[in-house]
Amino acid sequence: MRKSIFCEMVNIQYPIIQGGMAWVADSSLAAAVSNAGGLGLIAAANAPVDYVREEIRKAKKLTDRPFGVNIMLLSDNAEEMAHMVCEEGVKVITTGAGNPGKYMEKWKSHGIIVMPVVPSVALAKRMERYGADALIVEGCEAGGHIGELTTMVLVPQVVDAVRIPVIAAGGIGDGRGVAAAFMLGASGVQVGTRFLVAHECTIHTNYKQRVLSAKDIDTVVTGRATGHPVRSIRNQLSRKFQLLEKENASPEQYEEMGRGALRIAVREGDVDRGSIMAGQIAGLIHKEQSCREIIEEMFAEAKEKIDKANQWI
Ligand code: TUI
Numbered sequence: 001m002r003k004s005i006f007c008e009m010v011n012i013q014y015p016i017i018q019g020g021m022a023w024v025a026d027s028s029l030a031a032a033v034s035n036a037g038g039l040g041l042i043a044a045a046n047a048p049v050d051y052v053r054e055e056i057r058k059a060k061k062l063t064d065r066p067f068g069v070n071i072m073l074l075s076d077n078a079e080e081m082a083h084m085v086c087e088e089g090v091k092v093i094t095t096g097a098g099n100p101g102k103y104m105e106k107w108k109s110h111g112i113i114v115m116p117v118v119p120s121v122a123l124a125k126r127m128e129r130y131g132a133d134a135l136i137v138e139g140c141e142a143g144g145h146i147g148e149l150t151t152m153v154l155v156p157q158v159v160d161a162v163r164i165p166v167i168a169a170g171g172i173g174d175g176r177g178v179a180a181a182f183m184l185g186a187s188g189v190q191v192g193t194r195f196l197v198a199h200e201c202t203i204h205t206n207y208k209q210r211v212l213s214a215k216d217i218d219t220v221v222t223g224r225a226t227g228h229p230v231r232s233i234r235n236q237l238s239r240k241f242q243l244l245e246k247e248n249a250s251p252e253q254y255e256e257m258g259r260g261a262l263r264i265a266v267r268e269g270d271v272d273r274g275s276i277m278a279g280q281i282a283g284l285i286h287k288e289q290s291c292r293e294i295i296e297e298m299f300a301e302a303k304e305k306i307d308k309a310n311q312w313i
Pocket residue numbers: 022045072074095096097098099117118119123138143144145146147228230277
């Protein structure tokens with residue numbers, strides 16, 4: 001197997017990034033994905049800067065392979081986080097939930113590979129102009145904070161609009177999804193939801209069980225009115241959010257209900273009052289595996305599907 005441009009760029013074996021899932025993507029998960037030949041990510045999310053710094057140091061002890069950090073730009077400490085990753089010698093940065101333009105020059109001057117998540121062609125073009133090395137193009141099948149367009153329509157439009165490599169994200173959970181992403185012109189994939197049930201993923205077992213038992217229609221999008229729509233598995237909290245929407249609640253009311261909701265689901269296993277962020281592909285995920293099994297199975301299946309399609313097309 002020849003290495004793709006994207007694999008050469010970040011020096012990994014398989015063109016797969018593990019999603020930078022808030023409260024989930026820690027040094028254990030990131031190192032396991034990197035050790036299996038993908039690119040693991042540590043999520044900075046809303047965590048304290050020194051906590052993320054420690055996670056980076058732990059990951060360096062757990063793997064000698066490349067890994068990255070995802071910076072969530074809606075966070076109050078995004079700016080401080082943006083500087084800390086330079087101090088810690090992080091090699092790869094992905095960003096989410098905003099425009100990282102103001103940090104690009106600094107990151108590039110530190111030789112960091114920067115891959116913003118984009119939900120539109122316009123932002124993709126802007127990020128390319130700012131010097132992004134690759135783009136993670138995320139469709140609204142994804143879990144967590146999402147844009148408007150599906151992976152199927154967004155990826156080929158961005159591929160046509162930019163010259164840098166495109167990584168497809170949103171709705172990819174097995175080898176068929178990987179094969180489809182490559183057919184759309186992507187150079188790699190980002191996968192979140194399937195890694196939620198990895199052995200090395202340290203989230204509460206109640207959260208894993210909800211992902212494993214989810215059916216196709218079990219995720220919902222709430223918070224559209226706030227400008228920050230979020231996809232999660234339907235539960236008591238998502239129903240409360242839907243009621244708020246009906247009542248045209250204020251952004252403050254949403255914020256109050258949402259505060260700490262992801263943490264209590266992920267860490268305490270409160271899957272009634274907590275937010276169970278996951279993508280629509282959860283309905284396809286039925287077993288817990290190691291990160292290595294997940295990655296090897298996905299790429300073996302992708303190869304098989306592409307070979308098979310070759311007979312007919
Ligand atoms: O960021 C994500 N997924 C996330 S972040 C998160 S934490 C959170 N919790 C509650 C509310 C909001 C955030 C949970 N899941 N994915 C990457 C992603 N980025 N999806 C969409 C975007 C995005 C949206 C708008 C990227 C850029 C953007 O730009 C707007 C602008 O300023 O131009």
